Amino acid sequence: MELERKIEILAEAAKYDVSCSSSGVEKNKRTGSIGSTKISGICHSFTPDGRCVSLLKLLFTNACIFDCHYCINRKSNEIPRATFTPQEVADLTIDFYRRNYIEGLFLSSAIIKNPDYTCELLVKTLKILREEKGFRGYIHVKAIPGADETLIEELGFLADRMSVNVELPSKESLKLLAPDKDPFDLYKPMKQITTIKKEQGLLPTIQQGSKFVPAGQSTQMIIGASPESDRSIVKISENLYQKYQLKRVYYSAYIPVNHDNLLPAVTSEPPLLREHRLYQADWLLRYYKFSADEILSEEKPNFNLYLDPKVNWAVQNYPFFPVDVQTASYDQLLRVPGIGPKSAQNILKARKYYRLHLVDLKKLGIVIKRAQYFITCNQERPSGLINDPEWVIASLISSKQYETLKQFNTQSMYEQLTLFDVERFEHAKKGGA
Ligand code: SF4
Known part of the structure; x- marks a missing residue:
């Protein structure tokens, strides 16, 4: 398949992942290397529905072996499929960077063959970028749930930020709408990232070597595909911030892309105001010292749409x-x-x-x-x-x-x-x- 066609398919397929922003990482440019991560991080663009996307935001592959009901890439959908090679992603990143189109790369992936194989491909891509091409720009990569811990660790030393998408706000909803995903596999890499970062932080600076996921980890939850209240979502976020020191939780208003009886009707609008309220509540958790219980009570578990x-x-x-x-x-x-x-x-x-x-x-x-x-x-x-x-x-x-x-x-x-x-x-x- 032509590279252009692959880009068309896989850039389009990546747009549903909103967990892309860079912050909190600075790396000095070294002689013989290119790119730098500034506070402003990677460039962003906005899709017509208001979502923030980076200029080079790719899915490595959309040939998924899983069948999540809410996802356009699920295996039961008849859509064009494509898979990059590690070399192609690395070359594209450098080309786009040299043309000043981007500051970095946001690389996600569906699961091809199995989680280990997928993670190996991502490691290979980042190795070409970092080690062969000397790319020092910002890289945000998905940690592949279910992949071996050594691969996750290797990936983490090559990336600036990693994210594992929680996807749905409860185990029950995951079981129903993402039956191939094991909730344990989703939280395991988060825990691993937190542990390695903590251990590294305890070492004297001189012994720390290359930084593991210096810009921290983030996650994304889809809002409105399942019946959880706003309160339960805010409580999960609070727990994630406290337990795994997440940098950000992103909320993605559910956009119907599949006809499926288990999902809200295809005609319904994405709950964008709800998404907006969740971001405001998230801000209160992170910067205003509010607790989830203060933001929403058991008696009133959903946001007031009139008032922030x-x-x-x-x-x-x-x-x-x-x-x-x-x-x-x-x-x-x-x-x-x-x-x-x-x-x-x-x-x-x-x-x-x-x-x-x-x-x-x-x-x-x-x-x-x-x-x-x-x-x-x-x-x-x-x-x-x-x-x-x-x-x-x-x-x-x-x-x-x-x-x-x-x-x-x-x-x-x-x-x-x-x-x-x-x-x-x-x-x-x-x-x-
Ligand atoms: S794992 Fe599920 S959500 Fe991820 S690409 Fe595959 S079908 Fe989509």
């Missing part, structure tokens, strides 16, 4: 507010909608030198439009601060947001309207209090 998770927490915990920005701790400030880690730091620094006033807050990076319902400043009360969380909810949902929300799943949106008083909502929209 932080505002939702704030209105559910209104007695926690107002927070006085002159005296509050960093952790208290982080809980205020409209205040992020950077603006919280700015507040702490500024108040060492002077007493803050409401007029100062905007300059410190606080989004007053949101924060005004939750703060005081040296006893000054912003106009939005009143003792009625329901009114606050209605005020926070701007007409613009309302219009944006209408573009998402209409049915879910109307269900969410019952979460608060519709009359008050309409009243507040007209400017009443």
Whole structure:
């Protein structure tokens, strides 16, 4: 098969994997080598459905021996199949790099023959790139679940980042929709990567040698193909961050590509707003010191589609507010909608030198439009601060947001309207209090 045709098939097949971004790795360029990994990492592009993709994002093969119900590459689908050779992927990467099209490579793969064989091909590809071509650019590669530990280790010393896709948020869903996959095999490489990284970190720098997966590991979960609640997904993410020190969990709104009775109807829209809320919640876990239990409760296990998770927490915990920005701790400030880690730091620094006033807050990076319902400043009360969380909810949902929300799943949106008083909502929209 012509190389061009292979690229067409395998670049297309890779687009459903969203776990691609680079961060947290810097490597100095050496004499005789090319490429470098900067903080900005590999180049990204956006597909029409809003997904972020790298410019050279390939599947090594789509000739899969597995039959996951949600996947376009499953063996029972009649689609064109192709497989690169390691040399082809290495040459393509270098060609694209030299033309300045890319900063690195994102290489995933279906399972061809068996996990070991697939992993060996990936190792071979990365060896050509690193050892023969001297490529020092960013490489994100999939760890192949079920492959031998020695192969995973070898791969990890050649790549910057590795990822193992959890795929579905529960063992039951995996059993149903990915019957060839053993959940144990999915978590085993994650554990191995964590252990090797920890052991390496304990060694004195001089003894560390080449870094094992210096940019850490990530994973991806498909959202909406199975019935788990938002809470159970956020709890899994929390567990993954804590247990395996994952850098990122990516969420991929389920896109129907197969007709299958076990899956949601082919006509349904991808749950993009849900995906967006999950990313916001993920941010709260990683940077705002929230726990999954605080973000979503057993009683309300799904996101409020009108309010982002932080505002939702704030209105559910209104007695926690107002927070006085002159005296509050960093952790208290982080809980205020409209205040992020950077603006919280700015507040702490500024108040060492002077007493803050409401007029100062905007300059410190606080989004007053949101924060005004939750703060005081040296006893000054912003106009939005009143003792009625329901009114606050209605005020926070701007007409613009309302219009944006209408573009998402209409049915879910109307269900969410019952979460608060519709009359008050309409009243507040007209400017009443
Ligand atoms: S293992 Fe499953 S999800 Fe991965 S390519 Fe094969 S069929 Fe698709």
